[in-house]
Amino acid sequence: MLVNRERGLETYRRMLRIRLFEEAASKLYTLGKVPGACHCSIGQEAAIVGACIALRDDDYITGTHRSHGHPIGKGAKLDALMAELMGKATGICKGRGGSMHLADGGVGILGESAIVGGGIPLAAGAALSAKVRGTDQVSLSFFGDGASNQGTFHETLNMSAVWKLPVVFFCENNQYALTTSVASSHGQPDIAKRATGYGIPGVIVDGQNVVAVYEATSAAVARARSGEGPTLIEAKTYRFDEHQVGLNIIGEPYRTVTEVQEYTERRDPLVLYREVLLSGGIAQEELNEIEQEVAEAVRHSIEFAEASSMPDPLDVYQHMYVNPINYPPRVRA
Amino acid sequence: MSAAVEVELPAMQRMSYMEAIVQAQIEEMHRDPRVILMGEDLAIYGDGKVLSTFGKQRVWSTPISENSFSGMAVGAAMTGLRPIVALSIASFMYLASDQIINQAGKLHYMTGGQMKVPAVFRCSLYYDKSIAAQHSDRPYPMFMNAPGLKIIAPSTPGDMKGLLKAAIRDDDPVLVFEDSTLWTTKEDVSMDREVVAPIGKADIKRAGSDVTIVAIAGSIKPAMAAAKELQLQGVSAEVLDPRTLVPLDKEAILRSIAKTHRLVVVDNANRTCGAAAEIVAMAAEEGFDYLLKPIQRLAVPDVHIPFSPPLERVLYPSKEDVIAAVKRIL
Numbered sequence A: 001m002l003v004n005r006e007r008g009l010e011t012y013r014r015m016l017r018i019r020l021f022e023e024a025a026s027k028l029y030t031l032g033k034v035p036g037a038c039h040c041s042i043g044q045e046a047a048i049v050g051a052c053i054a055l056r057d058d059d060y061i062t063g064t065h066r067s068h069g070h071p072i073g074k075g076a077k078l079d080a081l082m083a084e085l086m087g088k089a090t091g092i093c094k095g096r097g098g099s100m101h102l103a104d105g106g107v108g109i110l111g112e113s114a115i116v117g118g119g120i121p122l123a124a125g126a127a128l129s130a131k132v133r134g135t136d137q138v139s140l141s142f143f144g145d146g147a148s149n150q151g152t153f154h155e156t157l158n159m160s161a162v163w164k165l166p167v168v169f170f171c172e173n174n175q176y177a178l179t180t181s182v183a184s185s186h187g188q189p190d191i192a193k194r195a196t197g198y199g200i201p202g203v204i205v206d207g208q209n210v211v212a213v214y215e216a217t218s219a220a221v222a223r224a225r226s227g228e229g230p231t232l233i234e235a236k237t238y239r240f241d242e243h244q245v246g247l248n249i250i251g252e253p254y255r256t257v258t259e260v261q262e263y264t265e266r267r268d269p270l271v272l273y274r275e276v277l278l279s280g281g282i283a284q285e286e287l288n289e290i291e292q293e294v295a296e297a298v299r300h301s302i303e304f305a306e307a308s309s310m311p312d313p314l315d316v317y318q319h320m321y322v323n324p325i326n327y328p329p330r331v332r333a
Numbered sequence B: 001m002s003a004a005v006e007v008e009l010p011a012m013q014r015m016s017y018m019e020a021i022v023q024a025q026i027e028e029m030h031r032d033p034r035v036i037l038m039g040e041d042l043a044i045y046g047d048g049k050v051l052s053t054f055g056k057q058r059v060w061s062t063p064i065s066e067n068s069f070s071g072m073a074v075g076a077a078m079t080g081l082r083p084i085v086a087l088s089i090a091s092f093m094y095l096a097s098d099q100i101i102n103q104a105g106k107l108h109y110m111t112g113g114q115m116k117v118p119a120v121f122r123c124s125l126y127y128d129k130s131i132a133a134q135h136s137d138r139p140y141p142m143f144m145n146a147p148g149l150k151i152i153a154p155s156t157p158g159d160m161k162g163l164l165k166a167a168i169r170d171d172d173p174v175l176v177f178e179d180s181t182l183w184t185t186k187e188d189v190s191m192d193r194e195v196v197a198p199i200g201k202a203d204i205k206r207a208g209s210d211v212t213i214v215a216i217a218g219s220i221k222p223a224m225a226a227a228k229e230l231q232l233q234g235v236s237a238e239v240l241d242p243r244t245l246v247p248l249d250k251e252a253i254l255r256s257i258a259k260t261h262r263l264v265v266v267d268n269a270n271r272t273c274g275a276a277a278e279i280v281a282m283a284a285e286e287g288f289d290y291l292l293k294p295i296q297r298l299a300v301p302d303v304h305i306p307f308s309p310p311l312e313r314v315l316y317p318s319k320e321d322v323i324a325a326v327k328r329i330l
Helices: A005-030 A045-052 A069-073 A079-085 A119-133 A151-162 A191-198 A210-225 A257-266 A269-279 A284-307 B017-031 B048-054 B066-078 B090-104 B140-144 B157-169 B217-232 B250-260 B275-286 B309-313 B319-328
Strands: A060-064 A109-113 A139-144 A167-173 A202-206 A231-236 B012-016 B035-039 B059-061 B082-089 B120-125 B150-152 B174-179 B186-190 B203-206 B211-215 B237-241 B244-246 B263-270 B296-300
Touching: A005 A045, A005 A069, A005 A079, A005 A210, A005 A269, A005 A284, A045 A069, A045 A139, A045 A167, A045 A210, A045 A231, A045 A269, A060 A069, A060 A119, A069 A109, A079 A284, A109 A119, A109 B066, A109 B090, A119 A139, A119 A151, A119 A167, A119 B066, A151 A167, A151 A191, A151 B066, A167 A191, A167 A210, A191 A202, A191 A231, A202 A210, A210 A231, A210 A269, A269 A284, B012 B017, B012 B157, B017 B035, B017 B048, B017 B157, B017 B174, B017 B186, B035 B048, B035 B066, B048 B059, B066 B082, B066 B090, B082 B090, B082 B157, B090 B120, B090 B140, B090 B174, B120 B157, B140 B150, B140 B174, B140 B244, B140 B263, B140 B275, B150 B157, B157 B174, B157 B186, B174 B217, B203 B217, B211 B217, B211 B250, B211 B319, B217 B237, B217 B263, B217 B319, B237 B250, B250 B275, B263 B275, B263 B319, B275 B296, B296 B319
Parallel strands: A060 A109, A060 A139, A139 A167, A167 A231, A202 A231, B035 B059, B035 B082, B082 B120, B120 B174, B150 B174, B211 B237, B211 B263, B263 B296
Antiparallel strands: B012 B186, B150 B244, B203 B237
């Protein structure tokens, strides 16, 4: 189990919140209630929550287009997240972000970047800021295997190593960037090995095992907080669903049914962690209670979102500038 | 107030455009410990003085990684600092443009106002120096097309000091295009640390009544020279410097053409979709009734900046070009 009883159960709660929130979001998307695109991280909950639970409330996170899990993992409330998925005025980003950008600043999420690799420098910048301001905050950047081939990965890891910034680079390697496999896009399959090139530690961890992820991240966070610099963590994980809900990919399948089954049936992080908790002496009833509580929270978020109003089109210019000058522009008739 | 003895400073000091850039940063970094400077090889440019004044916790000399150190400035800005990023030559803005456009300019909006990005991205328009096409671009029009940013392009030392200080104090991302053809221009500049110039306000550099010449950044030089010569010929030209390109001070331009009824726009950026194009379109849409003659647009033709001096020199609008344009519409 994780650290202690309370932390251990909170970890389970957050993993389950991601799972049930995303299962609901997928259905709502199919029903046409969630516009745009909906990318789920079902299957990756242990990687996300194991990392988040190793952070303090005042630590920072940047994330990706597969953005639902990061705020939930860091402890965000669900109502404003679900409302955002539906494009409502009460959404966490007031209907200006949507599924790919569920940034909740209240729990330290600085941004969920749909430009692959875009959040990596932001996290290092937050770490540089903590260093200049003299706080002991740490920042953690979630990114995928695809992002590790972006220039921002190389540039930022190098600068962070040079300056010993308090940042953790956390790769959720779900093995496919949309349909492009790691095998077909990386010179060698272990992204963590690249850390050697920057003179920082690189750690590979089983991303389906939340305790292992927590332990690896805690070590990296401790190292960052004590001023020793960044760590690259690669959590080998798996995306159970398609790249995005409803995506129809024509032609030769890019992953086999057997491979998907191996993960969904034998390596489901929630099932695995539930077993850990039970064998650690947590009563079945206690887990059932958490499961009901989380289901209720998700139901409540849907009710809240559905009852919320759509934003007023007249407000479209709001939040373009903190300090608007001659804005929105007035056009003379 | 501290108990330290205040040494009285002169109210005004003669300084160059380049010195104004350095002075503005030093004043703001003294004023606000949240202000930091980041960039490449800072020691060899004017910013060397900033580096020696403040040291390494405030001045970060970076590897050659424009996109990511710009992105780091965005992350630092979101978490309590007010970074100035010195991108040296304006053509390098292209490398940083992903983080500037997709993160700095968009995050306040995309987070529904949760985040703010008070960062300044500086670069010099380094043209007319025989350094060929990959160092000589004047790319501000491209960024004018990316909402969420504020863009300034001052033309005098006083405006530079005042506007750069305003940019550092502003809560939104501001791009500063410093025209290297003006680096050595000198004038008396206020040394009052609290004097800032307003973002979004144009300035009439020379009042006149027969024609309005709107001149952007370095094109102020041929515009002013032309106005002086036209005066001798009995033509009174008003020269207006927008100073800020986003948000553009439309009212000032419209007020001027309401008075003069004629408009010439001069710009050293490329012609297609340029800053001049935007000003001309705005004037045609909103000031058509004031105008007696067709608007004249002088800009650099859509060609790469060549290396050889005689090839390059002819591309930028000259005093003679401005005079000829004015005469076409008198």
